[in-house]
Amino acid sequence: MSDYDFDLFVIGAGSGGVRASRVAAAHGARVAVAEEFRVGGTCVIRGCVPKKLLIYGAHFAEDLSDARRFGWNVPDCGFEWTTLRDNVLGEVDRLEGLYKNTLDSHKVEMIPERATITGPHGVRLASGREVSAKYILVATGAWPVIPDTPGAEHGITSNEVFHLDRCPGRIVIVGGGYIANEFAGIFHQFGSHVTMVNRTGTLLRGYEEAVRDRLLQISITKGINFRFNAVMEKIEKNEDGTLCVRFADGDPVACDTLLFATGRRPHVEGLGLESAGVEVNDKGAIKVDDYSRTSCESIYAVGDVTDRVQLTPVAIREGHAFADTVFGGNPRMVDYSCIPSAVFSHPPLAGVGMTEAQARNKLGTVKIYTSDFRPMKNVLAGREERALYKMVVDATTDRVVGLHMIGPDAPEILQAAAVAVKAGLTKQDFDDTVALHPSMAEELVLLK
Template identity: 75%
Template sequence: MADYDYDLFVIGAGSGGVRASRVSAAYGARVAVAEEYRVGGTCVIRGCVPKKLLIYGAHFAEDLKDARRFGWDVPECGFDWPMLRDNVLGEVDRLNGLYQQTLENNKVEIFNERATVTGPHEVRLASGRTVTAKHILIATGARPQIPDCPGNDLGITSNEVFHLETLPKRVLIAGAGYIANEFAGIFNEFGSKVTLINRSDQILRGYDESIRDRLLQISIAKGIEFRFNASFEGIEQTETGLKVSMSNHEPVEVDCVIFATGRAPNTEGLGLEAVGVELDVIGAVKVDADNRSSIDSIFAVGDVTNRVQLTPVAIREGQAFADTIFGNKPHQVDYETIPAAVFSHPPMAGVGLTEGQAKNKFGAVKVYTSDFRPMKNVLANRNERALYKMVCDANTGKVLGLHMIGPDAPEILQAAAVAVKAGLTKADFDQTVALHPSMAEELVLMK
């Protein structure tokens, strides 16, 4: 490998790129990574981590109200958006430093600038320097898509939400996926009037229908307004806010418009097509099971491949790449039975096949449910019901999917996902003694 400046050059220092860089360097490879923004990527800097901290902050709105029913003398509480925002950004700064330190400790050279691919083994840095590498890894992630409509420059994306100067009193969110529903819940709890619009008549397409319908019912009861079959027609600045026009509905005036209409792979301007790397119709890098592109020396992991856009998946892909190329331990990522969550209010979580997917694949299925009001909600006079759902093969009893909505659903599902991944059956769940009183016990009591 002495003919090259590096054994591995990574473009993008997000979750997948950092893992691939660190592990490859630990195997003895000479590694460099280029990152034009900040080390840590979408998840750490402008995604899951800061968003989850906002979700924790938002949940206090309900917790403080509920505490009164549990005997606590809680006065009327005001909310200080700048304090939460700045504390969250401070935590992001801390994590950014830790990620940078991790790379440095593993002797990974960091270039804080944009890099483009100029050959199968060649990368050009924004500073003008050209370097060579035996292997190049593309880990540039994805970015929010912005609808093509007049006035779209007046809206923001999830990237900018964390930097809002003031808390908007009226918020319109475009989209109905997990990002849209999570921010709808956050701003609603903070006291904003939230309107969510979507061009179809469904939210959270791809999630189990019963669970997403329950979230829709609860969200409406909380005061979130949904406008379906509504496509953006334009945004206009007025003296009192932003006027948003849409199809099939009257215009609405708000203080802030947030686009949550999907994410596009970050491949523009990277020079990939010029060197022969195949991209799909949305610009994602086409790769095989070993993360290799159409050029043998160029690989890709994470959201830029548009396989499963989840941080833990990107990390596993980065690990598999490093183990295979530099660790003499070849293996591939298993994309079956990946758990996922929506940190809405209340949160959803699921693993495996939905009821519809299972019927399409297996024909005969048995569905077991538990529709209950959590004990805390009962005493708090909070009329929200949780729903747990188990989808099983009708012939073998094997659990094909497990889906839930309710307090702490993601925390409960993570352990249950191990059982689903292991191929356990409904009988295995039934034979497990319930842990009482808990919400999790409903997993072994479903009928």
């Protein structure tokens, strides 16, 4: 028998922690996982899943309007936020149950308490119980950042937005990243007056410039307001509960709800990392090597709590690789190249590989192929909204090194196309593939 209570103690039952727990247990390890809130983590409980369900709900606004052009006698429809909200939260409850069942079926001990590290092999639970483990895995994720602005306590974050009592008539969204743009599209479709506030002049930094410019153009056309290079001075709460957001320059903005989407920081506060000599970087992220090991040999970390890629599928792969490495006798690392990503805005955008600017800096000579078109459905619906696909090619080898697109179903199309980019296929390989007509995806093999 081991000298420890567990072979593995996982702190955090999100996507990475659950995967690591399940796989380690399948390799024969005695595993416990502590979670102070709910099983499923950010993605399932207050992130990707409930947000995507809101996005599906928001799409009906345009779909119902478009249906009339396709012959459907659709009456004027009202929207009930509480119905969607409650159904989404019910689905979150169901998924949490499935995650718990997965842990139970693999005989992982689930501990619904906060856990802190007391040393290289020690953990203390909120109840006072002390446990020991041969290995400890930190998978506590990240937490929304709230700006240090007077009156910021009157705002909410993506943690609370799913629980609003009512759909706001006016909402101010602070931030320019994917979370801000997604919620801007959601609430605009629900009928809210949306103002996006960004401290810089750039949306979606890191994405292909032509694609993010197209999203801005479409968003403005739809009626979303933007305040760029805006520095918030203070937030005031009025007697009727409404808010007034004041800026260093320009007119103030009145709203019913203020949503902060200004980034996320690793959730390490009070975790006890210093007791085991676990090092963090200047942003508070846990430093790890290629196998997710920290500066303490017995402690590992995966997911958003580290300084790597903050995406759910990446956390899952890191958790799986960790378990295979430590408990499965199969040391392996995660490949972070060519990771596809998407923004579920209205319309959505997606990309994989290098942007044009990145490719020019790295490769020197590149070829660019684009297709700027009006999707067939938009034509009949009377919408002027255009899609844009862009392919970045290494001019020396003809290899496709980047694909970027904005338009209906862009993420669904890109997932399959990302396989081709990852495999190193050439522009000629795309050209040699017969188009699937009529479809939007066929534009990928017809790019000029």
